[in-house]
Amino acid sequence: MILTGTAATPHPEDTITAVSSAAGPGVRAIIRISGPNTRSLIDTLFRSDAEQRPPRHLIPGSIRLTGVHSPLPADLYFFPGPHSYTGQDLAEFHTIGSPPLVERLVADLLAAGARPAQAGEFTLRAFLAGKKDLTQAEAVHAVIEARTDDDLRHALAQLAGGVSVPLHTLREDLLNLLADLEAALDFADEDIEFVGQADTLARLESAIAHLDNLQQQLDSRTISGRPVRVAFAGLPNAGKSSLFNALSGSTSAMVSAEAGTTRDYLTKSLTLDGVNVELIDTAGWQDASDTIAEQAQQLGGAQTHHADVILWCVEARNGFDDADASRLIGPGAELIRVHTKCDQPEARGDGDAIRTSIVTLNGIDELRSVLAQRVQILARPALAPSQSRCRHHVIACIEFLRSAHRHVTHHQPVELTALDLRSALDQLGELTGAIFTNDLLDRIFSRFCIGK
Numbered sequence: 207m208i209l210t211g212t213a214a215t216p217h218p219e220d221t222i223t224a225v226s227s228a229a230g231p232g233v234r235a236i237i238r239i240s241g242p243n244t245r246s247l248i249d250t251l252f253r254s255d256a257e258q259r260p261p262r263h264l265i266p267g268s269i270r271l272t273g274v275h276s277p278l279p280a281d282l283y284f285f286p287g288p289h290s291y292t293g294q295d296l297a298e299f300h301t302i303g304s305p306p307l308v309e310r311l312v313a314d315l316l317a318a319g320a321r322p323a324q325a326g327e328f329t330l331r332a333f334l335a336g337k338k339d340l341t342q343a344e345a346v347h348a349v350i351e352a353r354t355d356d357d358l359r360h361a362l363a364q365l366a367g368g369v370s371v372p373l374h375t376l377r378e379d380l381l382n383l384l385a386d387l388e389a390a391l392d393f394a395d396e397d398i399e400f401v402g403q404a405d406t407l408a409r410l411e412s413a414i415a416h417l418d419n420l421q422q423q424l425d426s427r428t429i430s431g432r433p434v435r436v437a438f439a440g441l442p443n444a445g446k447s448s449l450f451n452a453l454s455g456s457t458s459a460m461v462s463a464e465a466g467t468t469r470d471y472l473t474k475s476l477t478l479d480g481v482n483v484e485l486i487d488t489a490g491w492q493d494a495s496d497t498i499a500e501q502a503q504q505l506g507g508a509q510t511h512h513a514d515v516i517l518w519c520v521e522a523r524n525g526f527d528d529a530d531a532s533r534l535i536g537p538g539a540e541l542i543r544v545h546t547k548c549d550q551p552e553a554r555g556d557g558d559a560i561r562t563s564i565v566t567l568n569g570i571d572e573l574r575s576v577l578a579q580r581v582q583i584l585a586r587p588a589l590a591p592s593q594s595r596c597r598h599h600v601i602a603c604i605e606f607l608r609s610a611h612r613h614v615t616h617h618q619p620v621e622l623t624a625l626d627l628r629s630a631l632d633q634l635g636e637l638t639g640a641i642f643t644n645d646l647l648d649r650i651f652s653r654f655c656i657g658k
Contacts, residue, residue, distance in 0.1 A: 216324050218334055221247065223315045224323035225308060232303030237311055240328055243319055244284075244295035250318045251311075252282055252299070269299065271310045272317075278307055292328055293335025333639060340639030341370045341596065370638055376416055377634045380627060383409050387624045403614060406623070410611045413630075417604045421597065433475060433482035434581040437513035442490030444519040445546030448564040450474070450487040453574060478578040486513065514584050515540045515577065522561065523552040540580050544573060599637040606630035 216222075221241025227234065239247055254267040265284065268277035280301035290296040299311065316322065329346050332338045338346070386401035438446040454474040472487040520526055522545040543559035549566050560576060562569035610626035613619075634640075 216327060216330075218331055221320045222323035222327055223247075223312060223320040224328075225312060226298065226328075227303065229305075230303075231305055234300055235303035235308045237299040237301070237308065237315070238323075238328060239297045239299075239315065239320060240290075240292045240294050240323075240331060241320070242294065244297050247315055247318050247320055248282065248284070248297055251314055252280065253277065254282070269301065269311060271307065272314050274307070274310060278302065278311070288335065291337065292331035293337055294331065339370045339374075341373070341637065343639070344595075372416065372420075373634060373638055376413055377631065377638070377640070379409060380413060380631055380634070384624060384627045384631065387620055387627065391620055391624065403617075406614050407611060410607055410614065414604055414607050414611070417600050417607070421600050421604070433484040434515065434584050435484050435486060435513045436515040436517065436577065436581070437486040437488055438517050438519055439488055440490060440519035441521075444490060444521055445562075445564065446490065446517075446519045447472075447487050449517065449519060449544065449546065449562065449570075449573075450485055452564055452567075452570050453577070454485050478574070478581055481578070481581045483577075483581055513539055515542060515580055517542050517544050517573075517577075519544050519546050520559070521546055521550075522548045522554060523550065526557075526559065540584070542573075542576060542580065545569075596637060599633045603630045603633035603637075606633065 219242060221239065221243040223237065223239045225235065226238040227236040251269050251271075252267055253270065254265050263284070265282040267280060267282060269280045271278055278301055280299050283298040283300065285291070285296040287294040287296070301307070301311070312322075329338065329343050333340065333343045383401065383406065387406075390401065438450050440446055450472065454476055456474060474485045474487075476483055476485065516539055518526065518541055520543070526543055543557070545559045545561045547563065547565075548561040548568060549563040560569055560573050562573055564570075606626045606629040610623045610630070613623040613626065
């Protein structure tokens with residue numbers, strides 16, 4: 207595939223470079239290079255500690271930077287094309303994450319003939335080289351933007367081909383069916399049956415069933431799917447149930463001055479700024495004195511471990527013990543510190559904790575506002591752009607296949623079935639990237655970080 211490059215699609219034969227690691231200071235920075243002049247750029251700046259450079263290996267060495275007296279220690283990772291991520295010669299410098307040194311290195315690479323990579327251009331080249339289809343390319347972006355475990359799991363499955371591999375298999379079967387139908391048209395005057403009605407209907411029904419299943423999977427990952435789970439956690443009598451009632455606008459949770467009133471966990475569904483939220487009131491942490499208390503602790507621990515947001519409630523007269531955070535936070539959970547009972551005389555502040563009082567209602571609106579902001583971020587699905595595009599093509603493909611099925615069922619001309627089948631294949635081609643436009647590529651890859 208050869209593209210000359212346009213305003214939307216940069217020229218794929220330029221040698222590009224960009225910082226691929228996170229911005230700012232760090233232990234390590236990664237600067238990526240890809241293109242036909244990658245080797246010459248490496249030779250201009252990099253000096254290997256080894257006598258011979260292996261063709262594909264980690265190579266320790268150093269970089270000579272303009273205006274910097276001492277050599278900059280660096281490791282070079284070199285991946286020769288076409289067996290690289292982009293299908294071209296690809297290199298990465300791993301070096302000290304000092305922003306001034308990283309900027310100097312990028313400037314020297316640009317002076318040596320590279321140009322700055324555009325957003326998503328490395329993954330765009332992977333797509334153009336046939337290393338990734340569009341659904342997998344979009345999954346790269348989804349992995350980077352994943353906010354929850356569910357988002358990350360779906361994105362990794364999509365990146366591994368969980369969507370594209372079945373679609374490619376389906377497209378191949380429909381292409382074979384179309385070839386059989388068109389052969390029947392070419393030999394209409396001959397007494398030859400390339401594909402029978404029953405076989406045609408079975409293959410169309412199988413394709414429709416597969417796409418119906420895919421549509422259901424896409425629909426289950428939208429914003430209106432699983433609510434954001436918000437768990438209240440802390441010591442007994444920390445005011446968790448009172449806050450639960452205040453935020454949920456109900457009196458579902460029993461409130462008492464006696465510690466340990468909550469034995470089971472309670473849930474309440476509500477909407478915060480258009481986002482479905484499930485509030486979960488859990489039993490306070492304490493040593494279990496009996497079997498019921500032990501079960502309550504286990505249930506509460508399971509709820510906080512699987513929560514998206516945890517409201518860590520501590521009486522304002524006490525401080526937060528960071529050692530407790532490990533028992534609170536599940537993978538990827540957000541933690542909001544909340545001081546309760548701030549109306550009491552001995553109340554004190556503690557860092558960035560939100561100060562609340564059920565008696566005076568101070569801080570309740572602030573807590574609701576902060577919580578709404580957090581759940582808005584968590585509710586934004588990382589796969590939304592990909593889902594929207596995929597869903598459009600899947601629905602259109604299903605409609606064309608159903609139309610083709612009706613033509614076959616009612617013994618209508620084969621030409622009509624073949625026409626609908628071609629349209630269905632066009633939708634699958636646009637979905638996977640077998641058919642694409644520069645505008646489509648620009649919309650997809652412009653959302654990426656530069657360096658990815």
